[in-house]
Amino acid sequence: MVLIITNNLVMKYAYIIGSNAFIVPGSAINYFDNGEEKEFLRINSIYHDLPPKAESPVLNVNINIKDTDGSVIRVISNKADTAGTFSVEEERDSVKLLRRDGSTIIHIHQLDDEAAMALEHNITAELEVNAPIVVIRIFGYFMLGDLHISAENEKLFINHNGYANSVRIGKNQLKFGADEVVI
Numbered sequence: 001m002v003l004i005i006t007n008n009l010v011m012k013y014a015y016i017i018g019s020n021a022f023i024v025p026g027s028a029i030n031y032f033d034n035g036e037e038k039e040f041l042r043i044n045s046i047y048h049d050l051p052p053k054a055e056s057p058v059l060n061v062n063i064n065i066k067d068t069d070g071s072v073i074r075v076i077s078n079k080a081d082t083a084g085t086f087s088v089e090e091e092r093d094s095v096k097l098l099r100r101d102g103s104t105i106i107h108i109h110q111l112d113d114e115a116a117m118a119l120e121h122n123i124t125a126e127l128e129v130n131a132p133i134v135v136i137r138i139f140g141y142f143m144l145g146d147l148h149i150s151a152e153n154e155k156l157f158i159n160h161n162g163y164a165n166s167v168r169i170g171k172n173q174l175k176f177g178a179d180e181v182v183i
Contacts, residue, residue, distance in 0.1 A: 013043065014132040015174060016111070018156035021123040021167040023130045024174045024183050031176040033145030040064055040144050040176070044077060046134045047093040047110050058092045059110045066143040067105055073097060073142075097140075106140035126167045144176060 010025040027043040044060040063075040067086065074081040075097065078090050086105055089096040093112070097105040116135040117124050127135065139151050150157040155164045158176055170183025 012130055012132040014116075014127060014130070014135040016119065016123070016135060016137040017151045018163060019120065019154050019165045020156050020163050021119075021126060022170070022174045022181070022183060023126060023132055023167070024170045024172065026173045029174045029176070031144040031147060032178070033147075037175065038064065038145065041108065041138075043134070043136065058090070059095060059108065061095050061108050063095075063097065063106065063108070065106060066145075067099070068141055068143060068148070070143065073105065104140055106138065106142050109137045109139075111135040111137055120165070122165070122167050126169065130169060147176060147178060149176070 012023055012025055013027055015022045015024070015029065028039050029041045030037050031040050032038075040063070042062040044062060045057045047059045048057050058078075060078055061075065062077065063073065065073050067073055067084075071084050072082055073084060073086055075088060075095070078088060078095055080086070080088055085100050087098050087100075089098055093110040094108065096107045099105060116127060119127075139153075141150050143149065148157070148159050155162050157163075158181070159178060161179065163181065168181070168183055172183055175182040
């Protein structure tokens with residue numbers, strides 16, 4: 001998306017998780033773990049399509065999760081910060097954490113304008129109105145503290161609570177809890 005600063009000078013981020021869109025200020029997603037708020041994802045920088053000879057920033061993230069087996073996984077600026085049974089695969093607009101068998105733990109993907117505008121109409125309408133700086137799609141099967149997260153094409157599951165086909169706009173940072181998504 002093109003950088004657009006809104007009237008209140010707050011840059012918005014759109015997170016597409018399952019078939020849900022969450023448009024919020026701030027470049028981080030948090031979760032609640034035993035009453036304590038912890039950061040799970042931070043977008044440090046986004047990819048910009050600059051002329052071929054120019055140095056172009058890439059999607060750069062910090063991730064703090066657990067694999068479904070409970071192993072702690074931390075990535076700082078796209079580099080593994082914890083030893084473990086996973087690898088980091090990065091491209092200019094994508095960061096994937098993969099298990100040894102090649103299956104995806106989590107995939108963070110920055111959508112280009114064409115891909116973002118090809119999403120469902122209810123999402124694209126809100127993208128046009130809210131003008132986020134970037135659209136980030138998240139897939140995977142992982143844990144945030146005791147929360148089991150399953151982010152697929154069609155649904156987001158947090159533990160056994162399913163979320164589908166919704167667009168939520170918030171004035172606060174996106175946060176996952178055992179019984180709700182808070183924005």
